[in-house]
Amino acid sequence: MSSENKNRTELSELGEFGLIKHLTKNIKIKHKNTIKGVGDDAAVIKVNGKLMLVTTDLLIEGVHFDMIYTPLKHLGYKAAVINFSDIVAMNGFPKQITFSISVSNRYSLEALEELYEGLMLACKKYKVDLVGGDTTTSLGGLYITATAIGEVDKDDVVYRDTAKKGDIICVTGDLGAAYMGLMVLEREKQVFKANPDMQPELKGYDYILERQLKPEARIDILKILKGVNVKPTAMIDLSDGLASDIMHICTGSALGCNIYEDKLPVNQDTLKAAMEFNISSVTASMNGGEDYELLFTISRDDYEKVKDIMGISIIGHMTDESEGINLITKTGSHIPIKAQGWDALRK
């Protein structure tokens, strides 16, 4: 392999977000109907007065999933749902999906049937049509690329960089569960490697395992918010962890924020697992990824309408940029939030 450039910059110096920024910095939008390109959960394209949303994700065996503990049916389901989640994060509804696979001969027809069973189940549940894809062989392992297409009314679209100072920060569901599920699966994998005759000890971890292996997109929340006539001022889905994803809202909106430790919603089973693994539940909920919950901001005027909705927690508010991005601990100290979540390219 040769490169024309004499200089060599390591990707780890930029990190994932730095790399994306660098590679896409010279893009000039050519079409008036390209409303939003790179930079949000999904691209926004105007079609006859409506907005079409497009998002894609690539999953690679050994990087994003481990065949030792990932049932193929769950994998098919998850590959679809994580794309639906990006559409939902724009306040839109997924309608179509394309699904491409690259497989080695290690996989049988029966295995791929299972993968598709999960994919079709997600399509059924979210009322999405599977409309295409591509199939190739790979030299090793399984690669999955899914692209979801969604729809949102022009006035309903919500971006991640449009929060206002004083807005209230909300999160759906609970945090850190998917990460703790992954911890359990990784532990059992090590046990299995040491002694393949040992049965995995997964009893009692059902909730966090399901959160890791079979996440859901919070389309239900969009409907609830619509029902009370609240449009978030900014929104993102939690794929990389709260710390990393709130930073996208803050830096995009040129604001700071205060998030309160004692307001972070954590499920009992997550707490229990965190204790067992000697991980603070704050760390799990701030830095654990893959919860696919929605993180959004609302105007203060909408506080009364949202404060009692089941499944939505108010965790903080947006401040002036000069105040920084902070976690306020139970004792009242301000700790600057750093994105220690999932950044694929950092060491």
Ligand code: ADP
């Ligand atoms: P998410 O976690 O919501 O899927 P990402 O962090 O993967 O979002 O991507 C952030 C933005 O950068 C998105 O708008 C995405 O489409 C864009 N993006 C990511 N990788 C590339 C790439 N290689 N080329 C162009 N755009 C990219």
Ligand code: MG
């Ligand atoms: Mg996203």
